[in-house]
Amino acid sequence: MIKQxxxxxxxxxxxxxxxxIIYGxxxxxxxxxxxxxxxxxxxFSDATPALFSWKFFxxxxxxxLGFTxxxxxxxxxxxxxxxxxDVSEWLGFLIGLCLDKVSQIFKNLTLEARK
Structure with missing residues (x-):
């Protein structure tokens, strides 16, 4: 009871x-x-492999990914x-989609602050 x-x-x-499931x-x-x-x-960048690689990705x-x-x-x-x-699977998907964009914005701001 208390655990629940x-x-x-x-x-x-x-x-x-x-x-x-929603997190997934x-x-x-x-x-x-x-x-x-x-x-x-x-x-054409040297930092990008010619063929798509999941490992590189x-x-x-x-x-x-960690921040997101x-x-x-x-x-x-x-x-x-x-x-x-209540959260549904679809809303969970949208949350993941949007929060990754938020994470990207934070990453770009951090890179700009370092310059």
């Missing part, structure tokens, strides 16, 4: 399985957003307060 209350307080919903859809949204970003890379985006995956937890957890409805 803690899960509800931490996750924002009673069912941990549902939270994990959010991760798919992040990956989709990153794949859209792949098309904008300079294909994940290593190149590791910092952005942390943001996802909070995005899902507090989405019911922000949107006034």
């Amino acid at each position: 209350t803690y899960i509800e307080q931490i996750l924002g919903m009673a069912d941990a399985g549902k939270f994990l 859809f959010s991760v798919l949204g992040v990956i989709f957003s990153l794949l859209l970003h792949v098309n904008n890379r300079d294909q 994940f290593i190149d985006n590791l910092q952005r 995956l942390m943001l996802l937890f909070f995005g899902i957890r507090f989405s019911s307060y922000l949107f006034g409805q």
Whole structure:
């Protein structure tokens, strides 16, 4: 009983399985957003492989992915307060898509501050 209350307080919903499914859809949204970003890379750069590589994709985006995956937890957890409805798989996907863009903006601001 007490354990269930803690899960509800931490996750924002009673069912941990549902939270994990929604988080999974959010991760798919992040990956989709990153794949859209792949098309904008300079294909003739020495830093870009000639053929698409998943290994390069994940290593190149590791910092952005880490930050976004942390943001996802909070995005899902507090989405019911922000949107006034329970989180669905579709909303989870959209949260992942949008939070990756937010993460990209933070990354660009950090790079600009270093210059």
